Amino acid sequence: xxxxxxxxxxxxxxxxxxxLKQIEIQPxxxxxxxxxxxxxxxxxxxxxxxxxxxxxxxxxxxVENLQAEIKKGKKLLGICLGMHLLASRGTEGATIEGxxxxxxxxxxxxxxxxxxxxxxxxxxxxxxxxxxxxxxxxSHSYFFHAINSINVSHYFTWGNSKIPAxxxxxxxxxLQFHPEKSGIAGLHxxxxxxxxxx
Amino acid sequence: MVGxxxxxxxxxxxxxxxxxxxxxxxxxxxxxxxxxxxxxxGNPKELISKYCxxxxxxxxxxxxxxxxxxxxNFLELIQxxxxxxxxxxxxxxxxxxxxxxxxxxxxxxxKIGINTFGFKxxxxxxxxxxxxxxxxxxxxxxAKKFNVNNSWECMADSGRTRTHIEVSERIKEFKSSHAxxxxxxxxxxxxxxxxxxEDLISLVDVNSxxxxxxxxxxxxxxxVAKIFxxxxxxxxxxSSLHYSRTTINGIKKYLExxxxxxxxxxxx
Numbered sequence: 001x002x003x004x005x006x007x008x009x010x011x012x013x014x015x016x017x018x019x020l021k022q023i024e025i026q027p028x029x030x031x032x033x034x035x036x037x038x039x040x041x042x043x044x045x046x047x048x049x050x051x052x053x054x055x056x057x058x059x060x061x062x063v064e065n066l067q068a069e070i071k072k073g074k075k076l077l078g079i080c081l082g083m084h085l086l087a088s089r090g091t092e093g094a095t096i097e098g099x100x101x102x103x104x105x106x107x108x109x110x111x112x113x114x115x116x117x118x119x120x121x122x123x124x125x126x127x128x129x130x131x132x133x134x135x136x137x138x139s140h141s142y143f144f145h146a147i148n149s150i151n152v153s154h155y156f157t158w159g160n161s162k163i164p165a166x167x168x169x170x171x172x173x174x175l176q177f178h179p180e181k182s183g184i185a186g187l188h189x190x191x192x193x194x195x196x197x198x
Numbered sequence: 199m200v201g202x203x204x205x206x207x208x209x210x211x212x213x214x215x216x217x218x219x220x221x222x223x224x225x226x227x228x229x230x231x232x233x234x235x236x237x238x239x240g241n242p243k244e245l246i247s248k249y250c251x252x253x254x255x256x257x258x259x260x261x262x263x264x265x266x267x268x269x270x271n272f273l274e275l276i277q278x279x280x281x282x283x284x285x286x287x288x289x290x291x292x293x294x295x296x297x298x299x300x301x302x303x304x305x306x307x308x309k310i311g312i313n314t315f316g317f318k319x320x321x322x323x324x325x326x327x328x329x330x331x332x333x334x335x336x337x338x339x340x341a342k343k344f345n346v347n348n349s350w351e352c353m354a355d356s357g358r359t360r361t362h363i364e365v366s367e368r369i370k371e372f373k374s375s376h377a378x379x380x381x382x383x384x385x386x387x388x389x390x391x392x393x394x395x396e397d398l399i400s401l402v403d404v405n406s407x408x409x410x411x412x413x414x415x416x417x418x419x420x421x422v423a424k425i426f427x428x429x430x431x432x433x434x435x436x437s438s439l440h441y442s443r444t445t446i447n448g449i450k451k452y453l454e455x456x457x458x459x460x461x462x463x464x465x466x
Contacts, residue, residue: 118333
C-alpha cells in the first residue's frame with residue numbers, strides 16, 4: 001500500500017513521515033496531482049492556522065483532484081490541521097472554505113471553569129458509548145464542530161461538553177490529536193486506521 | 199493529602215503535565231544555579247530517552263548558546279527527538295525571527311518559546327502564532343526577586359540582563375501577545391533544589407483562561423503536587439531530574455495516588 005503524505009508546507013510533515021516508517025509503511029511525498037494519483041491512501045498532516053494551511057493547499061491546485069479521488073473511495077486521513085481542513089469552513093482569521101469532505105465548521109474553543117485555551121496536553125479519548133481509551137497529545141485552539149453527530153466516532157471531554165477527537169465518514173478519517181506525538185498508542189492507532197479494510 | 203479530584207462534580211479535569219527541561223550547550227546537557235555556572239550533567243540523547251521512557255509529557259530544549267554556528271548540533275538533536283522518541287517538543291533559546299521558528303517547526307518541533315527577543319519585538323509572538331497557531335507559541339518569563347517586598351523583575355539573556363520591567367506588568371503583555379501559554383521560571387530558585395517560589399506563583403491569576411507552566415527549584419513529587427494544587431498546569435523540572443534526585447515515574451505514581459489527573463503510563 002502506497003501511503004502518500006501531502007506536503008503543503010504546513011508543518012509536521014517530517015514527524016508523520018518518520019512515524020509511518022516506524023510502523024513499517026514506506027510513505028511517499030505528495031506534491032502534485034500525479035503523486036496524488038499514485039498513492040493508494042493519503043494523509044493530510046498540518047500544524048497551524050486554517051487560513052494559512054488552506055491557502056497553501058489551494059495554491060498547489062490539488063484540491064479538486066483530492067475531492068474526486070476520495071469520492072472514488074481512496075482513504076484519506078487528516079491529522080490536526082489536516083483534520084480541520086476536511087470541514088466545510090474555517091473561522092480562524094478570515095472565514096475560508098475547507099475541502100468540504102465531512103460537513104462541519106472549525107470554530108474556536110471556549111474556556112470554562114475547568115478548561116483553558118489553547119488545549120495543550122494529553123487527554124483521554126472516549127468512544128460513543130463512553131468507553132475510555134488511551135491518552136493522546138492535543139495542541140489546538142479550534143475544534144471540528146461536526147454537523148452530523150454520526151461523523152464523530154470518538155470525543156474528549158471539555159467541561160460538560162464532548163468535543164470530537166476522531167471524525168469519520170466511510171473512507172475519510174480525521175484526528176484532532178497528534179498520533180505522531182502520542183507514543184506507542186499513537187503509532188498503533190495510525191497502523192490500525194491505515195490497515196483498516198485493506 | 200487532598201489532591202484535585204479527577205472529576206469535579208462529574209466533570210473530568212484536563213491532565214496536568216510533567217515537563218523535563220534540558221539546557222543544551224554543544225553536545226552536552228548543562229545546568230547552572232540561578233542561571234549561572236553551567237556544568238555538564240550528561241548526554242542529551244541518553245537523558246531525553248530516559249525521561250521519555252519514564253513518562254515525560256513534554257520536553258523543553260533550551261539552546262543556551264543561541265548562536266548561529268552552534269545550531270547544527272542542536273537541530274540534529276531536535277531531529278533525533280522527533281524521529282526516534284516522538285515526544286511533544288518545545289524549543290527555546292535565542293529565537294528572533296519567524297525564519298528561525300520555521301526551521302525549528304519544519305524539523306518537527308511542536309512549540310517555540312521566546313523571552314529576550316520578545317522585549318525587542320513584541321509583535322514576534324503574533325507573527326509566529328498567525329501561521330502556526332497560538333498553541334505553538336510560548337511566552338517565557340525569567341523572574342528575579344527585587345529587594346522590594348513581593349516584587350519580581352523580568353530578566354533577559356538567560357538570567358543575565360536586567361530589563362527593569364516588573365513581572366506583573368509583563369504578564370499583561372502576555373495576555374495581548376497572541377502567545378498561547380505562559381512559562382514562568384524563577385531565577386532565584388533555579389538549580390537550587392529549594393522548592394518552588396510560591397509567592398511568584400501567586401502573582402499569576404491561575405484562574406485565567408490560559409495554561410501556565412512553572413519551573414525553578416522543584417525537587418520532588420510533593421513540590422509538584424503543591425504547584426498543581428495552586429493551579430499551575432504544567433511543571434518544568436531540570437536539576438532534580440538531571441541529578442537523579444527524583445524521577446518522573448515516581449512523581450506520576452505519587453500524583454495518581456493523590457487523585458490528580460495525569461497521563462498514566464499504562465496503555466490499554
